[in-house]
Amino acid sequence: MPTHFDGSAREKRSLNLFIKLIRAAASVETRTSGPLTTVGLTSSQFGALETLYFLGPLPAGRLAEKHLKSPNNFTVVISNLEKRGLVSREKAPHDRRVVMIELTDAGRAEVERTMPAYVQTIVDNLEVLTAQEQEQLGELLRKVGRAQT
Incomplete structure (x- = not known):
């Protein structure tokens, strides 16, 4: 439209x-979102789990920043993951004001269990574009995302 x-x-x-x-x-x-819905996760929740899986523990504010969310908004995402036992919160030893978010064993297992189906679903949905078109679109989107106005 x-x-x-x-x-x-x-x-x-x-x-x-x-x-x-x-x-x-x-x-x-x-x-x-099918593979995520099946396990009761939102894309924001899975994104947080995936980030922690690959990058390790992060301060809550940094985790929110990586997902282009405000720390206050992302607190709800983290709280819901914590309620499910998928992440834990700990005060940083170097600065008690900083809250570190870390995957639990259950969170790590959830990522490992969910990731293959999720990736395959993404691949299947983006194959409407050729490999070259995917690369071109990626470059164009990066350019738009980094634009300064």
Whole structure:
């Protein structure tokens, strides 16, 4: 659905691209969420688990930053994972104001169990593009993501 905004050609082009970008991201996320839904996780929760799995324990604020979320918003994600026993919170020994988030054994096992099906679902959904198109789109999205206005 294109924009109905009555602006300049530049404004309409930008708005139409923005709409396509947001709709495509939402559509892919919905289509790839099956393996996560099956185990009762949201994409934000699994993203946090995956980050901790590959990077190790992180301060809560850094974990939120890696997911482009505010620390206050991400606290809910962490709390829900902690309730399920998938992560733990510990005060950092070097600075008691810093809360470190760490995967538990159950969290590590959940990532290892869920990751293969999740990755396969993503691969299947993105194969609508050739390998070259995937690389090009990745570069374009990186350029947009890093733009300074």
